[in-house]
Amino acid sequence: MEIKGIIFDLDGVICSTDEYHYQAWKKMADHDGIYFDRKINERLRGVSRAASLEIILEKADKQYSDEEKLALMTKKNDLYKELLSAMTEADVSKEVLDTLKELRAKGLKLAIGSSSQNTKLILSRIGLLDFFDGISDGTIISQSKPNPEVFIKAAGILQLKNENCFVVEDAEAGIDAAVAGGFHSIGIGSASSYEKAEHKINSFREIINLV
Numbered sequence: 001m002e003i004k005g006i007i008f009d010l011d012g013v014i015c016s017t018d019e020y021h022y023q024a025w026k027k028m029a030d031h032d033g034i035y036f037d038r039k040i041n042e043r044l045r046g047v048s049r050a051a052s053l054e055i056i057l058e059k060a061d062k063q064y065s066d067e068e069k070l071a072l073m074t075k076k077n078d079l080y081k082e083l084l085s086a087m088t089e090a091d092v093s094k095e096v097l098d099t100l101k102e103l104r105a106k107g108l109k110l111a112i113g114s115s116s117q118n119t120k121l122i123l124s125r126i127g128l129l130d131f132f133d134g135i136s137d138g139t140i141i142s143q144s145k146p147n148p149e150v151f152i153k154a155a156g157i158l159q160l161k162n163e164n165c166f167v168v169e170d171a172e173a174g175i176d177a178a179v180a181g182g183f184h185s186i187g188i189g190s191a192s193s194y195e196k197a198e199h200k201i202n203s204f205r206e207i208i209n210l211v
């Protein structure tokens, strides 16, 4: 296996915006009297906004129209963006930053592969908008993880074959997407004990040992 590039998920891998997603969904759900907890939240990792809402609405005791669903998604995204607006460069750990720079120095191409439509906003808040060689995100895909489209597009931007790339993911859906696309996978955080992850790591720095 020759690794020439690494595609990173954003939320829960590069920064802790996975927690902000939870808080925003939780506030939206509480407001509408829909039961939602951290266990259900685990199923939302890597999943698009619309698909996430469908999972949350499994616990709702009424049917929501398309207009109402749109309003709920808008409300959640507004709450989420309020949390994002407080982010700064301090929201990327030194470990993540140093590791990214070391991987770059080793000659690896680095990309983001995230289902989020807020990817560029987040990258700009944390000072990494111009760092990556490619950004594949929720604004250019039609199918979200576990479909591999976002990673296939990232590899395309890097001009690398899927089999020459690592995908780093905290979501089981993201690992499934990596496997489906023929990528090598690294599970971290919530995906660090997922059996389908080819490599499992407990800290970001361990990526260095795998390349």
Ligand code: G6P
Binding pocket: 011, 018, 021, 044, 045, 046, 047, 048, 049, 052, 077, 114, 115, 116, 117, 118, 119, 138, 171
């Ligand atoms: C990421 C997160 C998901 C989120 C999705 C869409 O994949 O892990 O929890 O639902 O992005 O994010 P967005 O910012 O477009 O609502």
Ligand code: MG
Binding pocket: 009, 010, 011, 012, 013, 018, 045, 046, 169, 170, 171
């Ligand atoms: Mg994630």
